[in-house]
Amino acid sequence: MAYEFSRPLPATDPPSAGGALPSRLPVGPKVKLLPVKIVVAGGFGVGKTTFVGSISEITPLTTEAAVTAVSAGLDDVQLVRGKDTTTVAIDFGRVTLDQSLVLYLFGAPGQNRFLFMWDEIVTGAIGAVVLVDTRRLADSFHAVDYFERARIPFVVAVNCFDGVLAHEPDAVRRALAVPDEVPLVHLDAREREGTKAALIEVTKHALARARAG
Amino acid sequence: MSLETHASDGEQVRGRRFVRPYALTGGRARSDRTNLTLDTLILSTASGSAVVPELPPERRDVIRLCATAISVAELSALLGVPLGVARVLASDMHGEGYLDAHEPMPEGTDLTSVLERVLDGLRVL
Numbered sequence: 001m002a003y004e005f006s007r008p009l010p011a012t013d014p015p016s017a018g019g020a021l022p023s024r025l026p027v028g029p030k031v032k033l034l035p036v037k038i039v040v041a042g043g044f045g046v047g048k049t050t051f052v053g054s055i056s057e058i059t060p061l062t063t064e065a066a067v068t069a070v071s072a073g074l075d076d077v078q079l080v081r082g083k084d085t086t087t088v089a090i091d092f093g094r095v096t097l098d099q100s101l102v103l104y105l106f107g108a109p110g111q112n113r114f115l116f117m118w119d120e121i122v123t124g125a126i127g128a129v130v131l132v133d134t135r136r137l138a139d140s141f142h143a144v145d146y147f148e149r150a151r152i153p154f155v156v157a158v159n160c161f162d163g164v165l166a167h168e169p170d171a172v173r174r175a176l177a178v179p180d181e182v183p184l185v186h187l188d189a190r191e192r193e194g195t196k197a198a199l200i201e202v203t204k205h206a207l208a209r210a211r212a213g
Numbered sequence: 214m215s216l217e218t219h220a221s222d223g224e225q226v227r228g229r230r231f232v233r234p235y236a237l238t239g240g241r242a243r244s245d246r247t248n249l250t251l252d253t254l255i256l257s258t259a260s261g262s263a264v265v266p267e268l269p270p271e272r273r274d275v276i277r278l279c280a281t282a283i284s285v286a287e288l289s290a291l292l293g294v295p296l297g298v299a300r301v302l303a304s305d306m307h308g309e310g311y312l313d314a315h316e317p318m319p320e321g322t323d324l325t326s327v328l329e330r331v332l333d334g335l336r337v338l
Contacts, residue, residue, distance in 0.1 A: 033282050033315040034322075035252045036331055055338070061290035063251070066297050087295065090251075092286055097334025101327075104252050104284060124250065124317045126328060200335050207328040 037104040038202060039122050039152070042131030043139020044110035047159045047189035049091045051131060052105045055195045056093025060107075063090050065117065088114050090121065103199075108143070118146060127202035128154040131189065133161070137175050144176050153206040155183040157198045181205075234298045237271050243297075244304030251286040251296060254315040255279050255303050261311030272311075275302055279312055 040048045053060045064087045091107040106121050108114075108128075122128070130143045140156075147154040156178055158169075169184050178184070183201045187194030235241070249255070257279040265276050271292070278291050289299035306312045318327070 033254045033256070034327065035254045035284060035315065035317045036327060037252045037317065058287075061287060063286045063289040063296045063299075066295055090286070090296075092290075094284070094287070095335075095338070097331060097338075101330055101334055102254065102282070102284075103331060103334070104286070106252075106286075120251065124252070126324075126331065196335060196338055200332065203328055203332045203335060207325065207332060210325045210328055 031100055033100045033102065035102050035104060037106055037125050038199060039106050039108050039118075039125045039128040040131060041108040041118075041128055041140075041143035041147070042110065042159075043133065043136055043143075046110070046131045046133045046136070046139065048107040048110065048131055051129070051157075051159075051187075051189040051195055051198075052091060052093040052107055054190055054192045055095055055199070056105065057096060058094050060091045060093045063092070064088070065090060065120070088117055090117075110139075115142060115146065122146075122150060122152060125152055127206040128152050129198050129202055130154055130156050132156055132158045132172065132176070134158060134172060137172070140176060144178055153202060153209050155185060155198060155202045155205060157189075158184065158186045159189045160186050161188075234294045237294065238298055238301040238305075241301055244301045244308070247304055247308070249285050249300060249304050249307065249314055250317065251289075251300070252284050252317050253303075254282040254284055255288065255307065256282040256313045256315070258311055258313055261306065264311065271302065272306065275306060276311065282315065 040051055042048055049060050066087055088109045090109065093105045095103040095105070097103050106125075108118050108121055128143075128147050130140055130147065132140045144154075144156070156172070156176060158172055169186070173180075173182075173184055183205050185194075185198050185201050187198055189195065238244075257276045261276045261279075265273050268276065274292060275288065278288060283291070285299055285303050286296065288303055289296045292299060294302075303312060303314075307314045318324070
């Protein structure tokens with residue numbers, strides 16, 4: 001497979017399509033920039049990229065990570081003889097929060113077979129949002145399990161498609177077996193305000209946990 | 214390192230180079246130097262900008278894309294190469310002094326104060 005390596009880049013100007021941070025981010029060797037990340041998880045097709053795109057200052061980008069057969073063999077990937085690697089696409093977006101703080105939102109690959117990829121995506125995350133489609137609650141079980149075991153602060157965000165709340169919050173909480181201290185929010189992943197509120201909830205949750213030690 | 218160029222109607226397509234991605238890293242999936250994480254912010258240094266004319270094309274692209282700070286993941290997406298390739302390129306060029314790297318949660322970072330800044334930043338969005 002050959003990649004188109006380079007689209008024409010401007011000789012002097014920074015790239016405009018998705019590449020440049022807003023001008024309020026200072027450029028210079030003395031400024032210490034700090035990236036932080038929040039992971040967005042949930043079943044395949046639950047709206048992770050929509051959620052990221054609703055608040056990202058760039059159109060969500062995709063990076064391809066290689067997965068080796070050794071890792072893949074631990075899960076349910078049916079390995080084809082002679083094919084020892086596969087790739088998984090990770091969608092992500094960016095929100096500049098202040099002059100030196102940049103928040104990245106990484107979508108964790110939805111399928112169970114990519115769980116082993118999560119360690120790289122999740123390491124160092126300040127928190128996670130588990131997006132839930134109440135019509136397919138079971139798709140979110142593995143995400144909830146993962147973050148509980150990894151002790152990553154997370155919130156459950158019920159994506160209300162077309163504004164319809166199909167289940168009572170308590171029913172969702174019981175079905176997912178999440179403890180009371182885990183915040184549960186409702187949102188429409190297409191709408192920025194709901195996405196913003198979910199990110200604020202997970203940060204508050206992480207902060208409460210950090211203060212508690 | 215030689216780049217494969219593809220011709221279109223007998224003419225070379227200007228500004229487009231096609232190359233097997235891991236050829237850019239000499240076949241390596243890991244850098245010999247520190248491996249940067251996918252969310253590390255990278256930014257061209259003055260010495261990186263100064264040597265641009267002498268660099269191979271893909272490294273020139275890295276310097277130009279990193280004129281403003283972007284993450285290793287963004288570099289991968291904008292170059293159109295797998296994450297592993299972008300990571301090796303960026304890590305090598307960081308080791309050579311052509312890129313500054315700003316890593317997430319460096320040693321000694323106070324998590325509580327970072328989370329407070331994130332919360333303040335989100336609230337004023």
